[in-house]
Amino acid sequence: MDVVLLSRLQFAAATMFHFLFVPLTLGLAFLLAFMETMYVRTGDEDYLRMTKFWGKIFLINFALGIVTGITLEFQFGTNWSRYSGYVGDIFGSLLAIEATTSFFLESTLIGVWIFGWKKLSKKAHATVMWLVAFAGSLSAIWIITANGWMQHPVGFTIRNGRAELSDFMAVVTNKFAILELIHTLSASYVLSAFFIMGISAYHLLKKQHVALFTKSFRIALYFGIVSTLVVVVEGDTHGVHVTEVQPVKLAAMEAHWETTTRAPIHLFAIPDEENGKNLIEIGSIPGLLSFLGYHDFNAEVKGLNDFPKEDRPPVFITFVAFRLMVGLGTLFLLLMFIGFLRRNKLSDSPLFLKAMLWAIPLPYIAIECGWVLAEVGRQPWIVYGLMRTSDAVSPIASVQVAMTLLGFVVVYGLLGAAGFYLIVKHARKGPDAPAKS
Amino acid sequence: MVLETIWFFLWGLLWAVFFVTDGFDFGVGALSPFLAKTEKEKRVMMNAIGPLWDGNEVWLITAGGVTFAAFPLVYAVMFSSLYTALMLILFSLIIRGVSFEFRHQIESPAWKKIWDTCFFMGSVLPAILFGVAFANIFKGIPIDQDGVLQGNLFTLLNPYGLLGGVLFLLLFLEHGALWLSIRADAGLKDRSVATAQKIWPLLLAVAVIFLVATAFATPLYDNYLKNPVLFLILVATVAGLVGTKFFLNKAAYFKAWFASALTITGTTFFGVTGLYPNMFPSSLNPAYSLTAFNASSSPLTLKIMLTVIVIFIPLVIGYQIWAYTLFKDKVNDKELTY
Structure with missing residues (x-):
């Protein structure tokens, strides 16, 4: 395998693995800060046990x-x-x-x-978690601004042989980055909400620590509803903006080959990238793609065949990732809606609780699909329209990359397994028993 | 010209602060299998740096990030040509980082053994490898005009490079032993003090050999001979080293630790000042060397980044000092978290 492909695989492995942990950190930090603040304000020990339980995870x-x-x-x-x-000159500064x-503040x-439970006042200790939460999301602002620049480079000139x-x-006011940021943050908050609701559902199903987990569930539910709505509204704006600045990505995510008006969305299709058409199209809804891209059912949408072959992203991956992401997002909206209706009789809704338990992995899949869509859909460019991925790689031997890729797979695999085991162990065990008074 | 020079020394400063802060973490990790006699002592060692290591490690992220922002070509060539060494450092930091959080989660000797090993390896390897890498940079790296390394990891493991590795390891061991002298109690504290005493003459000997070898293996002294006032850096470094011993003998461990911090800062600046304006010199042809001037970012980027650094780094230092003062006392048995 060549060094470009190996490096891409390594980047994908390292980044996707990293992003299994980032969203929960972003969202749970705010919820922890909220729980601890509730403890400080009400003195209710349940909130302290809650903070410690979720804090461990x-x-x-x-x-x-x-x-x-x-x-x-x-x-x-x-x-x-x-x-x-x-x-x-640009990307490095943002990092x-x-x-x-x-990152300094957060770490x-x-x-x-x-370590500061006994060294700080209760109020100060809760404030520290608020700062951790804000620092985490502030980190995301800069990282997404950097990624947004790769998606839609602005504010640069080519001088001295570089950007x-x-x-x-x-x-910093790149519209693409701002939309991407809102999308990523709110999706991360959705993931965190599902995580808390799922684990709470497990305990509610077992009828243990009912009061504590009902509270946890509701906190996450409200947080999740707001976040899901933000994702939906933003996603709509995002589609229009992608159409404007990355038309080829839009065409790839819908496997849309020929330029037409009233362009359809196919619920499912098998693209044939060689011959520039779809082998199978199922459930085509005419005009929906035009609407997604231009908010007009009759708008003309440029098809992949009108872009040079060497400028097209891999269609199948992009297409599937988009479908999975949107499909799961719709499911989340539905689950949140049911959750809102059942919010006061959670313990009497075993079917819903079971569904929420099994839904824990779904936002992870959705969020990884989102990144696949963003990054694979940007190919063959590393910086859209400016630099090709194949021109970006280091002048190193492919055997070096093969070795480290193997290293990442093994080390991350082991760490991931250990982390998963520990989180499941703590989640199952539940919070410590209330302190005897 | 001025802007690049300011950035060059800021770059050196960030590395120095990283070595001073995470340096004692590496030292404690490297000493952990030898100093701790009981499970409780093992935990005390981890808890002695537990609240601080993560914030310390961000100095590395910042040093790396600033290299990327202010000297993109240096970042590109340094990180790709030292690929294998850097990846080893990376894997080490990964296993060290998780060992803090994972070790105490399961009460099983086999499980703890795994993370003790990770803690140890993840501390020793970076300590040595950073020394090897910087000694090689002082000496010059065989890179061609495209910044491609003509060699491999073993090219870096030359006698002078290895000497640099030993020097860094000893610096960090001394620094870590002093930190433990501050934060540990009873037997562990006594052993830490004894270790600091034992390492000191070794460190002195290796430092002297390194300074002599530097004259033969590198052109670092050229800058000093051109401008002898710079020898003050070396004087400060030696003063730090002597001060470490002086305060150690007086059982003033805080002061000894600060003196050791001065030694580490001085060592870094001794090298960086000798390099100037080179940042990543080529040993094949001086024309291929990356300098503060041919590898820097645009003036606009340098100015914006300087503004950011001038505002935020003092803030960072402020809240890190606050965190240090919270966790400067003896590790309390009842608050063992890791």
Whole structure:
């Protein structure tokens, strides 16, 4: 295998593994801060037990997110050195700003939170978790701004044989990045909500710690409903913007080959990338793609065949990832709606609780699909329209990359298994018994 | 010209702070199998750095990020040409990081053994490899005009590179032993103090050999000979080393730790100042070397980043000092978290 493909696989493995932990960190941090604040304000010990229970799971997840995050910053240099040299003026600054403004705060304060229960006042301790939560989401702002720039580069000029920053404000107010940010953050909050509701459902089904888990469930439910609605509304705007700046990605995510008006969406299709058509199309809804892209059922949508073959992303992966993401998102909306109706009789809704337990992995799948769509759909570009992925790779031997890819698969596989085991163990065990008064 | 020079020394400073802060974490990890006699002592060692290691490690992320932002070509060539060494550091940091959170989760000797090994390996390897990498940078790396390494990991494991590795390991061992002298109690504290005493002459000997070898293996002294006032950096470094011993003898462990921090900072700046304006010199042809001037970002980026650094780094230092003061006392048995 060549060094480009190996490096892409390594990047995909490292990034997708990292992103198994990031969303829960982002969302759960706010919920923990909220729970601890409720404890400080009401003095209700249930909230303290709740904070400690979810906190344990949070920290295992957080540790895995932290250690896998370092890889991400290093691998631009190790594996994508030509990319780093070409765009470092802009991209590198965003990563450095992230570390300085956000990651420092998050990493320093998490240590204070873990060890500071008896060293700080209750109020100060809860404030520390709020800061951890804000720092986490602030991190996301910078990282997504960096990714948004790769999706839709702005604010630069080509000078001295590289992309140099010409307008910093344009980079930080990049509409693509802002939409992507709202999408990623709210999707992460949805994931966290499902995680809490799923584990709470497990205990509610077993009729243990009912009061504590009913509270947890409701907190997550309200958080989740708001977040899901944000994803839906933003997703709609996002579609229009992708159509505007990345028309070929839109065409690929719908396997749309010929330029037409009243362009349809196929519920399912098998694209034939060689011959530029779909082998099978099932459940075609005319005009829906035109509406998605232009908010007009009659709009003309450019098809893949009108883009040079060497500029098209892999269609099948992009198409499937989009379908899975949207399909699951719709399911989440439905589950949230049922949850809202059943919010006051959760313990009497075993079927719903069971569904919520089994729904835990689904937002993970949806969020990974979202990244596959964003990143694979951007191919063959590493920076859309500016630099090709094949030109970005480091001048290193493929055997080196093969070795480290193997290393990542083995080490991450083992750590993932251990982390999964520990989280399941704690989740099942439930919170500590209430302190005897 | 001025902007690039400011950035060059900021770059050196960030590495120095990383070595000072995470350096004692590495030292504690590397000493863990030798100093802890009981399960409780093992936990005390982990808890002595438990609240701080994560914030310390971000200095590495920032040093890396700033290299990327201010000197993209250095970042690109350094990280890709030192590929295998960097990946080893990365894997080490990964297993070290999780060992804190994982070790205490299951009460099984076999499980704990796994994470004790990860904690140890994940501390020793980076300590040595950072030394090897920086010594090789001082010496010059065989990179061609495209920044491609003409060699492999073993090219880096030359005598001077290995000497750098030993020097860094000893610096961090001393630094870690001093931190434990501050935060550990009873037997563990006594053993830490004794270790710091034992390592000190070794460190002194290796430091002297390193300084002499540097004259033969690298062009670092050229800058000093051109501008002898710079020898003050070396004087400060030596003062730190002597001060470490002086305060150690007086059982003033905090002061000894600060003196050790001065030694580490001085060592880093000794190298960085000798390199200037080179950042990643080529041993094949000086024309291929990456310098603060031919590898830097645009003036606009450098200015924006400087603004960010000037505002936020003092803030970071502020809240990190606060965190350090929270966790500077003896590790309390009842608060063993890890």
